Amino acid sequence: MPTQHTKAPPSPLTERQEARRAGILSAGALLAGRGGFDAVQMREVAGAAEVALGTLYRYFPSKVHLLVAVMEDQLHRLRAQIRSRPPAGATPGERVADVLGRAFRALRREPQLADAMVRALTFADRSACAQVEAVERLTVAIVLDATGLHGEPGGELLSAVRVVEHTWVLSLAAWLAGRADADQVETDIATACRLVDAACPPH
Amino acid sequence: MPTQHTKAPPSPLTERQEARRAGILSAGALLAGRGGFDAVQMREVAGAAEVALGTLYRYFPSKVHLLVAVMEDQLHRLRAQIRSRPPAGATPGERVADVLGRAFRALRREPQLADAMVRALTFADRSACAQVEAVERLTVAIVLDATGLHGEPGGELLSAVRVVEHTWVLSLAAWLAGRADADQVETDIATACRLVDAACPPH
DNA sequence: AACAGATCTGAAACTTGTTCTAGATTACTG
DNA sequence: CAGTAATCTAGAACAAGTTTCAGATCTGTT
Numbered sequence: 001m002p003t004q005h006t007k008a009p010p011s012p013l014t015e016r017q018e019a020r021r022a023g024i025l026s027a028g029a030l031l032a033g034r035g036g037f038d039a040v041q042m043r044e045v046a047g048a049a050e051v052a053l054g055t056l057y058r059y060f061p062s063k064v065h066l067l068v069a070v071m072e073d074q075l076h077r078l079r080a081q082i083r084s085r086p087p088a089g090a091t092p093g094e095r096v097a098d099v100l101g102r103a104f105r106a107l108r109r110e111p112q113l114a115d116a117m118v119r120a121l122t123f124a125d126r127s128a129c130a131q132v133e134a135v136e137r138l139t140v141a142i143v144l145d146a147t148g149l150h151g152e153p154g155g156e157l158l159s160a161v162r163v164v165e166h167t168w169v170l171s172l173a174a175w176l177a178g179r180a181d182a183d184q185v186e187t188d189i190a191t192a193c194r195l196v197d198a199a200c201p202p203h
Numbered sequence: 204m205p206t207q208h209t210k211a212p213p214s215p216l217t218e219r220q221e222a223r224r225a226g227i228l229s230a231g232a233l234l235a236g237r238g239g240f241d242a243v244q245m246r247e248v249a250g251a252a253e254v255a256l257g258t259l260y261r262y263f264p265s266k267v268h269l270l271v272a273v274m275e276d277q278l279h280r281l282r283a284q285i286r287s288r289p290p291a292g293a294t295p296g297e298r299v300a301d302v303l304g305r306a307f308r309a310l311r312r313e314p315q316l317a318d319a320m321v322r323a324l325t326f327a328d329r330s331a332c333a334q335v336e337a338v339e340r341l342t343v344a345i346v347l348d349a350t351g352l353h354g355e356p357g358g359e360l361l362s363a364v365r366v367v368e369h370t371w372v373l374s375l376a377a378w379l380a381g382r383a384d385a386d387q388v389e390t391d392i393a394t395a396c397r398l399v400d401a402a403c404p405p406h
Numbered sequence: 407a408a409c410a411g412a413t414c415t416g417a418a419a420c421t422t423g424t425t426c427t428a429g430a431t432t433a434c435t436g
Numbered sequence: 437c438a439g440t441a442a443t444c445t446a447g448a449a450c451a452a453g454t455t456t457c458a459g460a461t462c463t464g465t466t
Binding site: 037122123125129136156160163167171173179184194195 | 240318322325326327328329332335336339358359362363365366368369370372373374376380381382390391394395397398401402
Binding site for chain 1: 443
């Protein structure tokens with residue numbers, strides 16, 4: 001394909017191709033799960049997925065595209081998990097903090113995978129704009145789900161959600177790089193989530 | 204050098220070496236100013252700074268180290284500029300927003316340089332931990348300066364400052380990648396800065 | 407001034423992301 | 437079924453970050 005639109009698939013993709021794409025994604029996730037970003041070597045991904053290098057590049061035009069797609073995939077799983085156990089918390093902000101804290105604890109068990117995804121996401125340039133936007137839309141959707149609010153969110157709330165999202169990503173990156181401890185990450189997420197409450201009782 | 208400690212220089216660095224280091228930094232900033240991260244090619248940096256490739260790597264053990272050091276350099280300049288024209292705003296949070304908004308507008312005129320610095324900063328791994336921490340300390344100092352507050356900042360305020368910092372960096376990255384417009388960046392920075400006010404009138 | 411050790415140079419080599427090419431396979435169309 | 441366009445494969449080739457090495461140069465010491 002390459003670009004992954006939510007609604008309008010640019011080209012249908014046969015069953016075979018869908019399977020190939022899934023195989024590549026899971027090979028990427030596997031390698032990322034060991035050594036992190038650096039360990040995801042395109043030749044190895046191609047080998048593990050049993051496709052030629054050129055084919056890999058036809059599906060994902062760069063390593064960053066691939067890993068951002070892996071992240072999108074993981075977010076879908078996260079969302080499913082969350083649905084099966086809804087967030088706890090008295091206020092929307094607390095529920096968001098609960099969900100993100102849970103996601104953080106899940107990634108603590110897969111730090112290498114987290115490293116690969118976060119580095120790819122923050123390193124992405126204009127060429128991966130569409131993929132990154134897909135990840136952002138998903139993240140925003142997960143966070144908005146967590147608030148438990150319905151109806152069109154206001155601009156103020158959306159801004160707060162973006163702040164929360166940025167905090168989540170860079171806190172995680174800081175923890176992965178050994179520059180912050182886990183408590184600090186959870187604290188900062190909770191801090192950012194106060195903005196969600198501030199923006200909730202509309203205007 | 205490589206590692207840049209604030210207090211204890213690991214090895215003194217002769218005048219000649221200091222000049223070489225500065226030359227490399229300015230060559231790096233120059234190349235970054237055109238083409239951004241990708242245009243900073245280590246061979247070209249070495250050529251422009253008139254040092255051998257091996258020497259460049261002795262001073263900065265990787266491209267990321269180099270560009271993070273360039274960022275540190277730019278932050279020093281920003282801090283000097285800010286001192287010459289103190290931030291405006293009624294509350295600490297507004298003053299922080301003013302300073303960061305000013306910094307953002309400055310970088311809008313040098314988007315390629317900003318691209319190189321931001322990508323390097325967010326892509327840095329454990330090996331550049333010390334350099335990134337230097338940048339973080341500087342950023343935090345600039346933000347705390349802007350609040351106008353004195354004395355030891357509380358943990359709550361520090362957490363708010365980190366949230367602001369993360370928002371600042373990733374908003375800028377989103378703008379650079381064409382995923383957000385300038386208004387959105389300023390809005391989100393202002394949103395995050397509310398946390399500073401919330402944390403200021405101590406607990 | 408002569409020596410030892412650190413630093414610098416120039417150039418080659420190595421690694422890994424990315425691109426390219428020629429030929430084999432596959433999928434669709436008449 | 438034949439023909440044609442798209443896709444896939446294997447592998448070479450290219451680009452840029454990084455490492456390595458032998459020899460030149462510089463620094464500080466005696």
